[in-house]
Amino acid sequence: MNIAIFYFSATGITEIISNHIAKILEGEGNSVKQTNIIAPDSRPSHVDFLEFDASIFGFPVFEGRPPTVAEEWMITLNGRNQKCSMFFTYGARDLELAHQVTYYLLTQANFQVVLSAEFIGKHSFNVGEGFSLAEGRPNQLDFDIATDFALHSISRFQKEFEFNIDLSKFTYKPKRIRESRGVMAHLYPSRGKDDCSMCNLCEKECPVKAFDAILGETNRKICITCMHCVTICPDKVIHIGEISQIYKTFTDQLGLTEDVVEKKRSKIIF
Incomplete structure (x- = not known):
């Protein structure tokens, strides 16, 4: 086939x-x-x-x-x-x-x-x-x-x-992207002060055209925080914030202990 x-x-x-x-x-x-x-x-x-x-x-x-x-x-x-x-x-x-x-x-x-x-x-x-x-x-x-x-x-x-x-019992409704605020805003990718070769891969491959390679920032109104730009950056200069608090809240609320996940x-x- x-x-x-x-x-x-x-x-x-x-x-x-x-x-x-x-x-x-x-x-x-x-x-x-x-x-x-x-x-x-x-x-x-x-x-x-x-x-x-x-x-x-x-x-x-x-x-x-x-x-x-x-x-x-x-x-x-x-x-x-x-x-x-x-x-x-x-x-x-x-x-x-x-x-x-x-x-x-x-x-x-x-x-x-x-x-x-x-x-x-x-x-x-x-x-x-x-x-x-x-x-x-x-x-x-x-x-x-x-x-x-x-x-x-x-x-x-x-x-x-x-x-x-x-x-x-299902009714389809298109999902709307909403800008995250507070601690959840740490999930938005950005480029730090590290050296960047300006390959523009982050901007070219962003699925929603949210990342601006020149500014080194994502458009928070449309970003889906998929982390593709962070993953593919050849210079490893795109990062998200420290998110240990998000992790603790995430796992505590959902009961996702290491044993449960395993x-x-x-x-x-x-």
């Missing part, structure tokens, strides 16, 4: 899972084309899905749902009744409406969703000083689930299969 994988990966975790899935698919004799839709010019305004036999969509979970730009992009698609599966990566918090939102948008875009999965990966805020959640994930157990997900996807792509996510498991939604 000729399979497309479209994924959004800001800090590399979703890409790691996508690469593993692609490796398994190719090992089974399939042809795979991967596309990271993180940068604005990487999200094609038109995709001819007739070029593929099936597709897989992979997104990180930001505040309980896919990134806003990923949702906006899915709305533009026409799957032409093609089968697809979907997966999510998250930093041990919660997926909340991620499955429902994505299932709704893909089915509205004329896809037949046949499978879904969720994978634990280190939190994107781990790039900040004082924040360490699900560090070391995905681990081998997570990759084993990713292998099973790839194999089950192939199986369901090749035969008729009914898969449903209950949307009876016991969290990736899984397939059949």
